[in-house]
Amino acid sequence: AQTVxxxxxxxxxxxxxxxxxxxxxxxxxxxxxxxxxxxxxxxxMILVIRQEAYKQQNATENRFSVNFQKAAKSFSLKxxxxxxxxxxxxxxAYRSDYTGANSKLTFGKGITLSVRP
Amino acid sequence: GAVVSQHPSRVICKSGxxxxxxxxxxxxxxxxxxxxxxxxxQSLMLMATSNEGSKATYEQGVEKDKFLIxxxxxxLSTLTVTSAHPEDSSFYICSARTQGVNYGYTFGSGTxxxxx
Numbered sequence: 001a002q003t004v005x006x007x008x009x010x011x012x013x014x015x016x017x018x019x020x021x022x023x024x025x026x027x028x029x030x031x032x033x034x035x036x037x038x039x040x041x042x043x044x045m046i047l048v049i050r051q052e053a054y055k056q057q058n059a060t061e062n063r064f065s066v067n068f069q070k071a072a073k074s075f076s077l078k079x080x081x082x083x084x085x086x087x088x089x090x091x092x093a094y095r096s097d098y099t100g101a102n103s104k105l106t107f108g109k110g111i112t113l114s115v116r117p
Numbered sequence: 118g119a120v121v122s123q124h125p126s127r128v129i130c131k132s133g134x135x136x137x138x139x140x141x142x143x144x145x146x147x148x149x150x151x152x153x154x155x156x157x158x159q160s161l162m163l164m165a166t167s168n169e170g171s172k173a174t175y176e177q178g179v180e181k182d183k184f185l186i187x188x189x190x191x192x193l194s195t196l197t198v199t200s201a202h203p204e205d206s207s208f209y210i211c212s213a214r215t216q217g218v219n220y221g222y223t224f225g226s227g228t229x230x231x232x233x
Contacts, residue, residue: 025219035221035222042225042226043155043208043210043226043227044226044227045212045224047221047222050221071183089158091160091161102148103214104151104163104166105151105163105212105222106160107160108160109159109160110157110158110159110160
């Protein structure tokens with residue numbers, strides 16, 4: 001079974017600074033998808049960024065980018081120019097490309113990010 | 118974009134009663150719906166996966182007779198908590214898988230259930 005590990009429960013960043021959230025995963029599969037989701041105080045889950053494992057290029061979405069290291073099974077999220085609205089819980093998630101897995105997501109424990117003004 | 122509408126957002130019920138939570142996909146057909154439970158400051162725990170027109174698949178340790186899931190149409194899935202007890206109090210979230218080029222997952226806004 002696949003596992004997703006987020007070892008840091010909390011992090012803090014100064015507004016306008018850069019922060020990196022760590023995520024590692026364990027799988028024996030070669031094709032899969034990785035996601036970062038944001039859950040603000042409203043508790044609405046919001047997709048931040050996703051990465052297909054077959055793509056070597058790291059995904060970017062405006063201020064958000066990932067460092068995908070397939071061999072190391074590492075998928076960290078970098079937030080540049082942090083804003084107060086970035087304060088939230090962030091979850092790393094894995095999805096198998098195997099259709100028999102019903103496409104379910106496996107989530108990490110999450111990390112609470114606070115942004116200092 | 119794809120939207121999943123989840124209702125109610127909050128519900129308080131008496132111990133022993135049943136509560137139904139609805140999730141509707143508003144502008145797409147949700148062939149697969151996932152139901153999660155989340156405790157404060159914790160991750161989402163998958164309870165079950167439902168496919169339209171078939172029985173739900175429950176995760177290990179989840180009581181299928183207590184958490185009844187119905188996915189009778191491509192736009193509606195429901196979770197009924199039967200004979201609710203205070204320990205069932207939690208935040209419940211649904212998520213639908215979207216297909217096509219923009220595959221991904223769309224989440225409902227969640228339901229906070231309090232059993233008194």
